[in-house]
Amino acid sequence: MKSSKITALILCFCLMLSMTACRSDNSTENKTNSNKSASGSAVTENKKTSHDVSDVDGPALKDLYAKYFMMGAAINGSDKSTAAIHHEGMANILKKHYNSTTLSNLMKPCYLLDEKACVKKGKKNANATDVSLNFDSCKESLDFCKENGIKMRGHTLVWHNQTPEWFFKKNYDAKKGYVSKKVMAKRMENYIKGVLEYCKKNYPGVVYCFDVVNECVDDGTGDDSVNWNCRTTFNGGDNFWYATMGTDYVEKAFTYARKYAEKGMKLIYNDYNVYVPAKEQNIYNLVKGLKEKNLIDGIGLQPTVDLYNPDELKGDSYDSFENCLKKYAELNVDIQITELSFKIDEETGERDEKSLKRQADRYQEMFELLKKMDTASGGPCNITSVTVFGICDDYPLYDDLVQCLYLWDKNAKPKESFYRVREVGESK
Structure with missing residues (x-):
């Protein structure tokens, strides 16, 4: 009798340890400081409610638009455990409707750089250029x-945001001074080499393009010694790339990417406010210069639009999205729509019938425009992919995020916006 009681106590204790471990496995660490990506408090356990998107009648979006461009949706999440692939509904949507995706966070430098290993090297050499990487954040998504036969847009190699300060400093120590331009160029090369060779070796043909440089054209006062107004600061501090390498950092990044990229991988420059006339011209100038040196294959356009701005997506107004597409088409490069969404007030999350209808109208207008402008319809633009920058509203893997941006609601049920996009794809 005494022996059986002891056995029962041991079993009970083991069960408690097991439950504690499960709770621990679901903890997350938010490394991102981007305000454009899904972020919030992670749910305490993976939500595995049944979501079968096959109950949505009609063909997949990727099939409807196959003649024109690849259809993409971003895998959101600020930690590998909260990546969209871990939610059954979002994973099913990706598999059925999309042939392209991108990681909104988990492939950025702050996730891939292995700080502990780099610091160890930096202690031996203040000007160390060896770069240690860890792909744990993105491996599951890749x-x-x-x-599942889904292609991925790599996002992003060189960005002034979400790249840690220590990477630019002596001894890989944020408290030290900047390294020289020569040392930083070698660190950049080794970083780009490491990322691209990892993709080439482990996922051949999966990563079909990469945002090599992200958002380096300044919206206001930048370095106008070049004809594209290079960004010099960020959030009141330095653009670390510019601080160490000057304006050359952009061309250097594309040079290294061209050197190490898998054959056929497209090299992209990605930016926002692409239809604002002054910035539009600067982006045009940058891409034109890179194309003349055979360093770039395409431009990624973040529409940065909402329910009412700009007033016109189509039309001839000076800041219409249609006019910006015509302008960039003159460069004769691939055009990719990279971070598409139409947001309803994110703070209140108010979803009245009028706002949801307006959102659906805007999605319809955008996809009508993109079909019209694509070369498959006789238009001037070689649009190769269109990516909605998320799948479900109110990101289902977080408890407290309020967002109304996408084609599916929090329960992975299609919204009116989804049906409008599908109707445009079905139309002749």
Whole structure:
């Protein structure tokens, strides 16, 4: 009797340890400081409610638009455990409707750079250029794409945001001074080499393009010694790339990417406010210069639009999205729509019938425009992919995020916006 009681106590204790471990496995760490990506408090356990998007009648979006461009949706999440592939509904939507995706966070430098390993090298050499990487954050998503025949847009190699300050400093120590331009160029090269060779070796043909440089054209006062107004600051501090390498950092990044990229991978410059006339011209100038040196294959356009701005997506107004597409088409490069969404007030999350209808109208207008402008319809633009920058509203893997941006609601049920996009795809 005494022996059986002891056995029962041991079993009870083991069960408690097991439950504690499960709770621990679901903890997350938010490394991102981007305000454009899904972020919030992670749910305490993976939500595995049944979501079968096959109950949505009609063909997949990727099939409807196959003649024109690849259809993409971003895998949001600020930690590998909260990536969209871990939510059954969002994973099913990706598999059925999309042939392209991108990681909104998990492939950025702050996730891939292995600080502990780099610091160890930096202690031996203040000007160390060896770069240690850890792909744990993105491996599961890359595996998901490989297994399900989905291509991935790499996002992003060189950006002034979400790249840690220590990477630019002596000894890999944020408290030290900047390294020289020569040392930083070598660190950049080794970083780009490491990322691209990892993709080439482990996921051949999966990562079909990469945002090599992100958002380096300044909206206001930048370095106008070049004809594209290079960004010099960020959030009141330095643009670390500019501080160490000057305006040359952009061309250097594309040079290294061209050197190490898998054959056929497209190299992209990605930016926002692309239809604002002054910035539009600067982006045009930058891409034109890179194309003349055979360093770039395409331009990624973040529409940065909402329910009412700009007033016109179509039409001839000076800041219409249609006019910006015509302008960039003159460069004769691939055009990709990279971070598309139409937001309803994110703070209140108010979703009245009028706002939801307006959102659906805007999605319809955008996809009508993109079909019209694509070369498959006789238009001037070689549009190769269109990516909605998320899948479900109110990101289902977080408890407290309020967002109304996308084609599916929090329960992975299609919204009116989804049906409008599908109707445009079905129309002749």
